[in-house]
Amino acid sequence: MNIDKLVRQNILNLKPYSSARDEFKGSEGMFFDANENPYGKLNRYPDPYQNDLKNKLSQLKNIAIENIFIGNGSDEIIDLTFRVFCEPGKDKALTFSPSYGMYEVSANINNVELIKVPLKWDFQLDIEEIDTYLHDENLKVIFLCSPNNPTGNLLNFKDIEYILKKFQGILILDEAYIDFANTESCLSKIDQFPNLLVSQTFSKAWGLAAARVGVAYANKQIVQYLNKVKPPYNVSQINQQAAIKALENIEDFETKKTDILKEKDKLISALQKMDIIQRIYPSDTNFILIQVENANKLYDDLVDKEIIVRNRDKLVRNCIRITVGTAEENQFLIKAMNQL
Ligand SMILES: Cc1ncc(COP(=O)(O)O)c(C=O)c1O
Structure with a gap:
């Protein structure tokens, strides 16, 4: 596979x-x-x-430095x-729905058409439907x-x-929640698949959402293009240090992750015992998606009690x-929920 062929001419x-x-x-x-x-202390770039x-x-994940890109959050x-792969107004990207909202926002900002293929009833990929798009030569990226x-489940690896x-384009596999899942990351697959970019983040299991540190693992060429386009100093010194400090305390990471999973x-x-809940979806993450009779009402009732959950009614x-x-x-x- 020739990655250069997928890159925009201006890039x-x-x-x-x-x-x-x-x-x-x-x-x-x-200097x-x-x-x-x-x-000063923060006076240098x-x-x-x-x-x-x-x-x-590189040490933790057993992966070469040339295969790692750090972003200001994923x-x-x-x-x-x-910006690297999709020519505005011409190329397309594809994702499924419901999924993380930024793929669509980013596509719109970049004036790139985003095809959204609905997930099947079990929140797995509809491969037959996706298959119909795979030979479109303007389809450059799949997320x-x-x-x-928000569904909380792992996708079947055989579908990925x-x-x-x-x-023949770039597949971005967003593994923001992978640390909570009882399975291996796909980052070991980047050698086998030159078009695979695995994206992870310090915002979830590492507890550093405020620091804005995201990581892409991909083949060297993809990493080089991301470096070519990124703002020169995209991750601040403070944020880099916060991530390094977290990596130096793996025990703390493991303890907190285990606590979250126990919780x-x-x-x-507790939710299973509540009459207002009609369904609890299986979760491989640090969140739980529940179905109720009236999500808007439950959301408002909880806000009244100063409890803020995420109303996903418009997506599911x-x-x-x-x-x-x-x-x-x-x-x-x-x-609070038991009192409603
Ligand atoms: C699936 C997914 N990807 C990426 C992100 C954003 O991560 P970051 O904080 O690294 O930008 C989120 C945040 O909620 C997410 O749910």
Whole structure:
């Protein structure tokens, strides 16, 4: 597969910005090159390629640094993918629905048509339907989200693999919630599939949503194009350090993740006893999708009690998405729901 052929002509021709840190890469010396303020602690521009953070990730995930791209949250990775591969007003992308809303927003911002194929009744991919689009030569990118938001389930790997084998464009596999799922990430598949980009984030299981650090794992060429297009200093020094610190404390990560998963089970048990709930969807994530008789009313009733859940009625009829909180928060929610 020739990745260059999928890239927009203007990006192929682009002469990227060369920052002061691109031109002199060392850390020792007296710096007069970037018009920085000589005083202070945050006065210097950060490493544009986040090498310390990538080193840590490389060790943890057993993957080469050249296969890692760091974004300002995975939302930036979604946007950059459109900018690298999709010619506005001409090329197309495809995703399924319901899924994470930013694929559509980013497609609209970039003036790229987004085909949305509905999921089947079991929230799995409708491969027959997707198949009809795979040979469209303007279809450049497919976004798959597994585990999916807001439905909470993992997609069947054999379906992902089918698309990877057949599709001649880029497949973005959004694994924002993979750490909560009882399964392996697909990032080990990037060697086998040059068109696969696996996107992960520090915003969920790593507990760093405020820091805005997303990670793409992909073949070297894709990473090079993302680097070519990204703003030079896309991830701040503070954010890089926050992610490095988290990676240095894997025990804390594991403990919190285990706690969240235990709390999820307890929350599900409590929800199962509530008459107002018609259905609890299986979850491979840190949230639970429930179906009730009237989601709008439940949402408003909970807001009145200063409890904020996510009303997903417009995506999945009468469904509410509940993120697992601390033991205390969950108890508060359960009590409030039992009083309705
Ligand atoms: C599936 C999915 N992908 C990506 C994101 C955004 O992640 P980030 O905070 O890394 O931009 C979210 C956030 O809710 C999400 O649900």
